[in-house]
Amino acid sequence: GPKVLQIPSHQIIDMGQMVTLNCDPVSNHLYFYWYKQILGQQMEFLVNFYNGKVMEKSKLFKDQFSVERPDGSYFTLKIQPTALEDSAVYFCASSFLGGDEQYFGPGTRLTVL
Amino acid sequence: QQQVRQSSQSLTVWEGETAILNCSYENSAFDYFPWYQQFPGEGPALLIAIRSVSDKKEDGRFTIFFNKREKNLSLHIKDSQPGDSATYFCAASGGSALGRLHFGAGTQLIVIP
Numbered sequence: 001g002p003k004v005l006q007i008p009s010h011q012i013i014d015m016g017q018m019v020t021l022n023c024d025p026v027s028n029h030l031y032f033y034w035y036k037q038i039l040g041q042q043m044e045f046l047v048n049f050y051n052g053k054v055m056e057k058s059k060l061f062k063d064q065f066s067v068e069r070p071d072g073s074y075f076t077l078k079i080q081p082t083a084l085e086d087s088a089v090y091f092c093a094s095s096f097l098g099g100d101e102q103y104f105g106p107g108t109r110l111t112v113l
Numbered sequence: 114q115q116q117v118r119q120s121s122q123s124l125t126v127w128e129g130e131t132a133i134l135n136c137s138y139e140n141s142a143f144d145y146f147p148w149y150q151q152f153p154g155e156g157p158a159l160l161i162a163i164r165s166v167s168d169k170k171e172d173g174r175f176t177i178f179f180n181k182r183e184k185n186l187s188l189h190i191k192d193s194q195p196g197d198s199a200t201y202f203c204a205a206s207g208g209s210a211l212g213r214l215h216f217g218a219g220t221q222l223i224v225i226p
Contacts, residue, residue, distance in 0.1 A: 001159065031212055043157070043202065043216040056211045091156055098212040099145055104156040 002026040004105035006092050007074075012111045018080035021108045023092030025075055032075045033093040033102060034067065036060060043091065049075065050098065079110075087112045116140055117205050119217035127225050132193045134220045136203030137185040144207035147214070148177065148188050151200045160201070161188070193224045 005024040013019050025032050034046040047057040049067050064083070069075040075094075079086055089109050093102040120135045136146075144165040149157035163170040163177045163186070170177045179186040190197055203217040 004156070006156075033212070033214075035214075035216075042218040043204075043214075045213050045215070048211055048213060050211075056213055058213075093214075095212055099206065100212065101147065101159055101162060102212065102214060103159060104149070106154075106156040 002029075002103045004092055004094055004103050006090075006105035006108050008108060009106065010109045010111075012113065013082060015084055015112050016081045018078065019082055019110060021077045021079075021090050021092075021110070022074040023076070023094075023105055025092065025094030026096075026103055029094035029096050029103075031055075031095045031098050031100075031102075032067075032069065033095075034077050035091045035093065035104075036088045037091060037107070038088045046077075046090075048098075055098075082110075082112045084112050086110060115218075116143075116215040117203055117217040119203050119220050121220050122218070123221040123223065125223045125225060126193050128193060128195060130193050132190040132197070132222055132224070134188040134190075134201050134203070134222065135185065136187065136217055137183075138205050138215075139184070140205070140207070140215075141184070142207050143205040143215075145205065146177070146179065146186055147204050148175075149202040149204060151202065151219070157202055165207070190222070193222075195224045195226050198222055198224045 007022040032049045089107040092105045095102045147162035151157040174191045176189045200219045204214040
């Protein structure tokens with residue numbers, strides 16, 4: 001199926017530092033999402049993004065989080081500053097339409113020390 | 114409150130049997146129900162999906178049975194293979210056009226050769 005890429009696959013940083021997670025969505029898709037999965041727990045929605053704007057966010061999407069996709073490049077999730085509880089696997093997804101099939105990337109495992 | 118529930122944390126079947134994975138949901142506004150398959154260390158892969166206007170969706174060995182009145186659905190995997198051993202997530206969205214997916218906790222399927 002359609003491929004979503006995520007860079008890096010692993011990231012280890014110290015608490016308080018900034019981190020940027022990168023996502024290369026499916027080329028003709030218009031909607032972009034971030035989800036968070038803590039080990040052994042279910043996937044939780046963070047945010048969705050369309051036409052340069054955040055359309056919906058959950059309570060997990062703290063003030064320290066931000067997303068952007070400048071000029072059709074990577075769709076990014078930035079966390080500044082990071083906290084210990086941000087340690088998780090972050091999955092990017094994309095879809096052509098808002099209620100359409102979402103395709104997920106392989107995830108970025110973030111470890112905050 | 115969990116919006117999507119998967120009744121079994123794990124399920125073990127013999128090769129060749131039909132595996133049945135169950136899912137229920139709370140929100141009557143949900144109208145799109147994808148199932149995702151996830152292998153360790155990978156992102157969730159879209160397996161099959163159904164919309165609430167249908168009560169059955171079949172794709173090869175995979176079939177979704179959907180009961181709108183009871184707010185539940187099940188994924189049937191016919192002729193299970195060891196390669197089907199993975200975690201299966203039921204998800205749901207609807208009520209808005211923005212596509213936010215609500216995930217169940219997942220069912221780990223083990224197929225014994």
